[in-house]
Amino acid sequence: MSDPAALEAALLKGSTRIVWIETPANPLWTITDIARVADIAHGVGAILVVDSTVATPVFTNPLALGADIVMHSATKYLNGHSDVLAGMLVTRKADEVWEQIALARSSGGAILGPQQAALLVRGMRTLHLRVRAASEAALTIAKHFVDYPNIVEVLYPGLESHPGHEIAAQQMQGGFGAMLSLRIKGGEAAAIQVAANVKIWKRATSLGGVESLIEHRASMEGPATPVPEDLLRLSVGLEHVEDLIDDLQQALSEVS
Ligand SMILES: Cc1ncc(COP(=O)(O)O)c(C=O)c1O
Known part of the structure; x- marks a missing residue:
């Protein structure tokens, strides 16, 4: 498409x-x-x-x-x-x-x-406030983990490096949303370990709630999935963005 x-x-x-x-x-x-x-x-x-x-x-x-x-x-x-x-x-x-x-x-x-x-x-009633705050936090998290040691790639349309950034900037007004994905160095095992290590992010599949969620997407989709096995999908909620970043950093630091 x-x-x-x-x-x-x-x-x-x-x-x-x-x-x-x-x-x-x-x-x-x-x-x-x-x-x-x-x-x-x-x-x-x-x-x-x-x-x-x-x-x-x-x-x-x-x-x-x-x-x-x-x-x-x-x-x-x-x-x-x-x-x-x-x-x-x-x-x-x-x-x-x-x-x-x-x-x-x-x-x-x-x-x-x-x-x-x-x-x-x-x-x-609070949609406009929630999504703006979560989207700002997602952009902060995305920027933080670009060039981070155990991260292969950050996928977020708000980053200029994202292939869809130019079109997203035209058709999205005021933010790029609060969903992003991280590809973890070390493949599937490392990604699953990061998802297991987080304390504030919750491991669940939905998205768009006030609580931040993380999931190993390929596991959710099953063996036929085209999703990269090193990919973690993140739904950014409304916790303090520095707590969310600290939590991911400690989770990443535990992975060899
Ligand atoms: C983009 C998107 N569309 C549709 C759905 C289906 O929504 P629901 O869980 O309300 O059936 C989901 C999530 O499951 C989704 O992420």
Whole structure:
């Protein structure tokens, strides 16, 4: 999806109905040019759906860039407190696609319970503050571990070295999000050891909550995964950024 020519070649005019992208995308934080892909999708009569969970509505507005549907896992930043499972679809207008979605939702019974809805509304009141703080901390952590002894690579779209940085800087307003990945010198065993050594970061797979999470991504995805085995995925929360950095440093120092 980050190669527009390859995407263009893969689409079939008149028969491709949906182009679905995630940007920044797990777990390398690959960036897709939303406006460019919207043009390509519309050119063959398809619609563009953007999973914008990681960017959040604070940093990116895919509808303004030409997307037709935006999806958020509201489980993540929108709720922000790791205690709700919810999702959200947003369309530009109440068109035929929207009517199909609304029908599938009501006839399938995918209706949020009142307690979950109340928690989600409460979480969203602080969305703009939480994601800005977490994104600033993520940038600080990313910069800190570039050129760090046991780190092979820091993957974060806010770093100029990231292949998607230029496009991210155009389509993300005010921050690059709070997800990043570290590739650990020593491969899989070293990465797993670092994840085991941290004390403040919690080992878990979700993202977007107030607590910072770390996971060995390849283990979560299983043997067929293309994810590098030395990669740790980090979801930066709202703890003090120096505590988070100190914790990673002590975890790294324990690895031979
Ligand atoms: C980018 C992204 N989209 C969608 C999902 C699915 O969300 P949920 O856990 O709310 O089903 C996840 C996480 O699981 C995610 O990281």
